[in-house]
Amino acid sequence: MDTAAGRRRTVEEHRAVVAALLAGCSPGTEEVPVAEAAGRVLAEDVLAAVPLPVFTNSAMDGYAARWADVGGASAGAPVRLPVAADLPAGRTEVPPLEPGTVHRIMTGAPLPDGADVVVPVESTDGGTATVAISGAPAAGTFLRHAGEDLAAGATALPAGTVLGPAQLGLAASVGRAAVVVRRRPRVLVLSTGSELVAPGEPLAHGQIHESNSLVLAAAVTAAGGAARTLHFVPDDVDQFLTTVRAELASADVLVTSGGVSMGAYEVVKDALGALGTVEFVGVAMQPGGPQGAGTVDGVPVVTLPGNPVSSFVSFEVFVRPALRAALGVPGPDRVELTARLAGPLTSPAGRRQYLRGRFSSGTVELVGGAGSHLVAHLARADCLVVVPEDVTELPAGGEVQVVLIGGALQ
Numbered sequence: 587m588d589t590a591a592g593r594r595r596t597v598e599e600h601r602a603v604v605a606a607l608l609a610g611c612s613p614g615t616e617e618v619p620v621a622e623a624a625g626r627v628l629a630e631d632v633l634a635a636v637p638l639p640v641f642t643n644s645a646m647d648g649y650a651a652r653w654a655d656v657g658g659a660s661a662g663a664p665v666r667l668p669v670a671a672d673l674p675a676g677r678t679e680v681p682p683l684e685p686g687t688v689h690r691i692m693t694g695a696p697l698p699d700g701a702d703v704v705v706p707v708e709s710t711d712g713g714t715a716t717v718a719i720s721g722a723p724a725a726g727t728f729l730r731h732a733g734e735d736l737a738a739g740a741t742a743l744p745a746g747t748v749l750g751p752a753q754l755g756l757a758a759s760v761g762r763a764a765v766v767v768r769r770r771p772r773v774l775v776l777s778t779g780s781e782l783v784a785p786g787e788p789l790a791h792g793q794i795h796e797s798n799s800l801v802l803a804a805a806v807t808a809a810g811g812a813a814r815t816l817h818f819v820p821d822d823v824d825q826f827l828t829t830v831r832a833e834l835a836s837a838d839v840l841v842t843s844g845g846v847s848m849g850a851y852e853v854v855k856d857a858l859g860a861l862g863t864v865e866f867v868g869v870a871m872q873p874g875g876p877q878g879a880g881t882v883d884g885v886p887v888v889t890l891p892g893n894p895v896s897s898f899v900s901f902e903v904f905v906r907p908a909l910r911a912a913l914g915v916p917g918p919d920r921v922e923l924t925a926r927l928a929g930p931l932t933s934p935a936g937r938r939q940y941l942r943g944r945f946s947s948g949t950v951e952l953v954g955g956a957g958s959h960l961v962a963h964l965a966r967a968d969c970l971v972v973v974p975e976d977v978t979e980l981p982a983g984g985e986v987q988v989v990l991i992g993g994a995l996q
């Protein structure tokens with residue numbers, strides 16, 4: 587379990603190993619319709635082909651006016667003016683505003699030349715031939731100026747942007763129907779263990795439902811990869827290697843769970859360790875002590891421990907940031923915050939502990955204990971509580987770092 591130097595690797599050392607291993611795993615770029623680009627990582631700078639707003643327009647339904655004509659209006663002394671034009675949103679021919687007239691205008695309609703204020707309909711009698719204006723806002727009010735959000739030619743979205751809803755909306759707003767994104771690294775997910783039975787199948791005593799591959803595949807997808815799960819790989823070392831090698835021909839990364847500890851039947855360790863290109867080490871963390879990394883036939887391989895919480899935490903700490911960095915995301919790490927502990931905790935000396943918690947208003951409450959089999963508690967957590975290697979106990983109210991991981995209950 588230890589490195590050649592006879593000690594455990596630090597979390598940072600193993601993170602660096604996995605990051606270096608996966609650095610080249612992003613297989614180029616592709617163009618996709620914006621409508622299908624949610625969650626993808628931009629591989630180009632998207633420039634604004636048009637300014638935003640595209641033209642100066644009205645922020646309110648009302649009347650486009652010259653402030654010189656309407657600025658003196660009040661409830662006691664309304665100003666009555668002819669309505670010279672009607673401007674619904676979408677009107678493309680907009681007559682200029684002559685002095686002494688107003689244009690009825692709807693939100694989003696282009697402002698006519700000559701207008702410098704929009705009087706909301708609520709400050710008028712709503713007339714269509716003539717209108718009585720009983721109050722005017724300050725000059726320049728309720729105008730949305732061309733380019734005030736983004737200038738034409740400016741970078742709307744830099745390469746490396748993860749395309750969430752708002753970013754997709756911006757790409758569409760500047761006129762893009764398609765964007766060039768990083769291709770998703772193809773991640774082969776493989777779980778081993780003779781006790782594992784597919785969900786939905788009955789369990790004999792000693793069997794459990796296989797869950798790690800679902801967790802890891804979903805985590806790969808969320809990180810920006812394309813997951814493919816390999817089910818029920820044979821436990822026999824030779825068959826295992828033959829199967830894995832055949833599948834690796836169409837993968838950019840292999841992530842395994844299980845079969846890496848000290849047991850008598852550790853197929854991952856036995857099969858991959860014998861190749862001499864995958865190193866199995868102990869990392870000074872809990873959960874997630876037994877780790878492995880290397881290559882098989884030139885394909886990067888990361889072997890995660892089988893305990894379900896260990897497998898999840900190891901993916902979060904090592905694989906997710908490496909995958910996101912490989913995709914060119916500038917901030918590949920999760921958001922980390924300082925929080926106050928709702929209750930006391932203890933932690934093993936010499937290992938960084940990643941407990942599970944729920945974070946709210948600056949306070950974190952632990953969810954369950956340290957056991958790496960506590961999957962129900964994991965599913966209720968929305969953060970990892972990081973206890974440094976040299977800290978063995980912390981009081982209620984003590985400060986800890988928490989890593990926000992999302993979660994079903996958020």
Ligand SMILES: Nc1nc2c(c(=O)[nH]1)N[C@H]1C(S)=C(S)[C@@H](COP(=O)(O)OP(=O)(O)OC[C@H]3O[C@@H](n4cnc5c(N)ncnc54)[C@H](O)[C@@H]3O)O[C@H]1N2
Pocket residue numbers: 587777778779781782794795796797798799843844845846847848849852873874875876890891892893894896958
């Ligand atoms: N003598 C020692 N025993 C163990 C050590 C050790 O240092 N010395 N380390 C412990 C730690 S820490 C971990 S983590 C595990 C890692 O073991 P493996 O990676 O070999 O995992 P397995 O033995 O295959 O499984 C462990 C546990 O997790 C369950 N499991 C495995 N795969 C799945 C899956 N796909 N879906 C759901 N559950 C899964 C499995 O049934 C076991 O209960 O070793 C400790 N032992």
Ligand code: MOO
Pocket residue numbers: 871872873874875876891893896897958
């Ligand atoms: O280090 Mo293991 O990953 O706790 O269960």
